[in-house]
Amino acid sequence: MFQKVLIANRGEIAVRIIRSCKQLGIETVAVYSKVDEHSLHVSLADEAVCIGGNNAKDSYLNMENILSAAINTKAEAIHPGFGFLSEQAKFAQLCESCDITFIGPSAKTIKNMGDKSKAKQIMKDAGVPLVPGSAEEVSLEAGKKIDEEIGFPVLIKASAGGGGRGMRVVQSLHQFDKGYYAAKQEAKAAFNHDGVYVEKLIENPRHIEVQILADKYKNVRHLGERDCSIQRRNQKVIEEAPANLPQAMKQAMYAAAIKAAEAVSYENAGTVEFIVKDDAFYFIEMNTRIQVEHPVTEMITGVDLIKEQLQIAAGETVSMAQKDLKMQGHAIEVRLNAENPKLNFQPAPGHISMFHMPQGLGIRMDTMLYTGYDMPPFYDSMMGKLIVHGKDRLEAIRKLRSALEELIIEGVDTNQYFLMMILMHDVFVNGDINTGFITQYMERLLSYEV
Numbered sequence: 118m119f120q121k122v123l124i125a126n127r128g129e130i131a132v133r134i135i136r137s138c139k140q141l142g143i144e145t146v147a148v149y150s151k152v153d154e155h156s157l158h159v160s161l162a163d164e165a166v167c168i169g170g171n172n173a174k175d176s177y178l179n180m181e182n183i184l185s186a187a188i189n190t191k192a193e194a195i196h197p198g199f200g201f202l203s204e205q206a207k208f209a210q211l212c213e214s215c216d217i218t219f220i221g222p223s224a225k226t227i228k229n230m231g232d233k234s235k236a237k238q239i240m241k242d243a244g245v246p247l248v249p250g251s252a253e254e255v256s257l258e259a260g261k262k263i264d265e266e267i268g269f270p271v272l273i274k275a276s277a278g279g280g281g282r283g284m285r286v287v288q289s290l291h292q293f294d295k296g297y298y299a300a301k302q303e304a305k306a307a308f309n310h311d312g313v314y315v316e317k318l319i320e321n322p323r324h325i326e327v328q329i330l331a332d333k334y335k336n337v338r339h340l341g342e343r344d345c346s347i348q349r350r351n352q353k354v355i356e357e358a359p360a361n362l363p364q365a366m367k368q369a370m371y372a373a374a375i376k377a378a379e380a381v382s383y384e385n386a387g388t389v390e391f392i393v394k395d396d397a398f399y400f401i402e403m404n405t406r407i408q409v410e411h412p413v414t415e416m417i418t419g420v421d422l423i424k425e426q427l428q429i430a431a432g433e434t435v436s437m438a439q440k441d442l443k444m445q446g447h448a449i450e451v452r453l454n455a456e457n458p459k460l461n462f463q464p465a466p467g468h469i470s471m472f473h474m475p476q477g478l479g480i481r482m483d484t485m486l487y488t489g490y491d492m493p494p495f496y497d498s499m500m501g502k503l504i505v506h507g508k509d510r511l512e513a514i515r516k517l518r519s520a521l522e523e524l525i526i527e528g529v530d531t532n533q534y535f536l537m538m539i540l541m542h543d544v545f546v547n548g549d550i551n552t553g554f555i556t557q558y559m560e561r562l563l564s565y566e567v
Contacts (some may be wrong), residue, residue, distance in 0.1 A: 118431050119143050119194045119218070123187045124158065126198030129175060129483045129501045130407075131158035134196050136417065137423035146190045148183055150176035150389065152493045157485040164190055167557045169409030171495045177201045178206050187217050194218035194430060196423075198496070203406040204231055220430040222405050226381045230403045234276045234314045240400045245373045248392070248399040250316025257297055260315045264293060267317045273297055275304035276312040283307055286318060321553035322392035324348065325360050325547035326404075327374035328422070331383045332429045338424075338437060339371045340414050341444050347539060348418055349462070349555045355539060356410035357449040357510070358417050361548045362393065377403060386411075386426050392552075409452065409502065412483060416448035416506040447513040450504040451521070451540075453484070456491045457530040457565055466494040470528035474521040479506040482524075492529055500526070514540055534565040 122138055123146040124131045131147060135158060136279045138145045147162035152171040159165045166186040169176035176182070178201055187195055195212055203221065206228035211218035221227070230236045238252045249267045252274050264271045264287070273296050275283025275445035283294035283304030297313065305311035310476070328340040344360035345353045361369070374389035378399065388404040409421050425436060469490045474482050484501025492500065503520055507513035518540050521533060539545055539562060544554065555562065 118433075119427065121146060121163075121190065121192045122194045122196055122220070122427070123148065123190065123192035124162070124181070124196050124198065125177070125183050125202055126196075126200070127153055127156060127158060127496065128485045128499070130198040130200075130409075132161060132485050133483050134198060134423055135161045137421055137427065140421075141424060141427060146186065146192050146420050148177070150495070152495060155431065155490075157487060158492070166190065171493065173201065173496065177496075180211055181203075184211060184215055188215065192217065194220055194427075196220040196426070197406065199406050199409055199517065204404070206231065218430050220426050221385050222381075222383055222387065226383055227405045229381055230405050232276055233278065233313065233402060234273060236403060237314070237400075239380050240377055243376050245377050245380075245400045246391075246398060248316045248319060248401065251314045254312035254314055257294065259294055260297060260313075261290065263315055264290065270318040270320070271315050272318045273300040273313050273315050275300060275308060275310075276314055276359070277308040277310040278304055283313065284351070302498060319392050319394045321549050321551040322346075322394040323360070324353075324390070325362070325370065325393050325398065326390040326408070327370055328389045328408075328411070329374055329378050329383065329387050330422075330425050330429065330435045331378050331385065331387070332435050333381075333384050333432065334434055335379075336435045337375050338435050338442070339374055340418050340420060340437050340442060342367060342370060343410055343413055344550070345410060346550045346552050347545070347554055348552050352553065353410065353452065354478070355449065355451050355536070356413055357513070358413040359444060359447070361510075366393070366396070366398065373398075373400065377518045385429050386422055399517070400412050407451045409499075410450055412481060412502060412504045413448040413450045416479075416481070416504060417444045417446055418442065419445075446506055446508050447510040448504060448506045449510075449513045449517050450502050451517065451536045452502055452532075453500045453524075453526070453536070454498040454532045455500050455529045456532055458532050458535040464494070464498040464533070465530035466492040466498070467529040468492075469526065471525055472527075473523070473525035475503070475523035477520070479516060481505070486526065500531070511546070514546060534567060535562060538562045538565050 121144040145162040147165040168182040206224040209219040285300040287296040301311040331337040335346040342464040343358045347355035505516040
């Protein structure tokens with residue numbers, strides 16, 4: 118096992134990684150930008166190194182400074198968390214060249230899965246179900262031809278994309294040119310690559326993902342699925358596990374996820390994402406990192422995914438046989454953001470004048486907040502995640518409502534009441550959800566009084 122690990126991230130995920138490292142007896146090194154000097158992850162780590170200015174490009178995206186910090190502190194491995202450098206093949210390759218273990222898959226796997234067109238081709242060859250469309254980047258004319266074959270509406274998507282950027286919905290042929298060039302322009306700005314592909318738009322599907330673990334000895338395990346259908350502008354808001362799906366479909370998705378992992382010789386933790394419509398499911402992408410929503414899987418399986426990542430990266434095998442996986446109860450997670458939903462979800466950084474975390478059996482909060490903390494304006498607005506576990510979905514919903522009522526965050530605007538409105542909505546409670554839920558019921562979800 119490693120003696121010392123550097124965490125190349127900030128916020129709640131850095132705190133989360135530090136906790137698992139401590140439980141394994143691993144020393145930790147935090148890195149931080151100037152504005153994060155008093156952040157919780159800095160005070161919890163055994164060592165801390167300032168790696169640059171407040172903008173992410175000067176600090177958390179500064180590969181040279183992060184690697185220098187690892188070398189100078191004699192860290193044997195780097196955990197990238199999620200976001201920032203977690204899916205940068207170049208960073209994984211640089212770690213290897215510096216004889217530092219990158220806690221994640223190989224640079225080749227990250228590159229292949231980061232290129233959405235290449236990923237689709239690999240999955241097609243592996244027999245994983247795909248959304249109808251192109252398996253590679255397309256020209257304007259080729260895209261039009263494919264669209265006429267599969268029918269409108271279609272999605273034009275950035276090959277190097279993610280997070281909803283470089284994506285355009287096209288409803289008819291006469292809209293295609295405008296959507297095509299807009300997607301390419303946004304893709305170029307966001308990812309420095311303007312390649313796009315097209316696929317059939319599956320309207321208002323469910324978004325289901327399968328958690329996998331794989332080691333260097335070709336052992337691949339699934340840890341069940343998560344339903345991430347409650348989204349706003351392609352960004353997840355609430356996640357839960359397990360999903361309310363027929364068992365036969367779940368088993369088919371597990372098999373497809375394992376096929377996907379084996380097709381790219383996957384190592385470490387990863388997530389295979391699908392959309393589900395009616396009786397069919399389709400691969401959309403593989404996330405080559407730990408996910409924001411990993412706690413709901415931990416809550417129903419009892420498996421510490423960060424510990425698994427560390428152990429696999431250190432050369433150990435996945436700690437469980439597939440037959441030993443047991444999923445118990447139901448878990449739900451909400452993402453708490455410093456934002457004002459009534460002002461079009463405008464970010465609301467600022468001083469946390471009061472913070473109280475809810476307590477109770479089956480209640481967990483992953484956060485970097487404390488009373489007196491200053492939420493900086495330079496990064497995303499997520500303050501943490503509130504996760505609950507119940508014997509079934511209804512108990513989990515009730516427990517989460519209670520926990521949200523107990524939660525106190527003063528000093529900044531948050532989406533706390535917006536989340537409560539979702540949990541109170543009869544359609545959500547009945548489980549009849551899809552990715553169009555928030556858009557469809559937005560007016561009602563914003564009708565709360567503060």
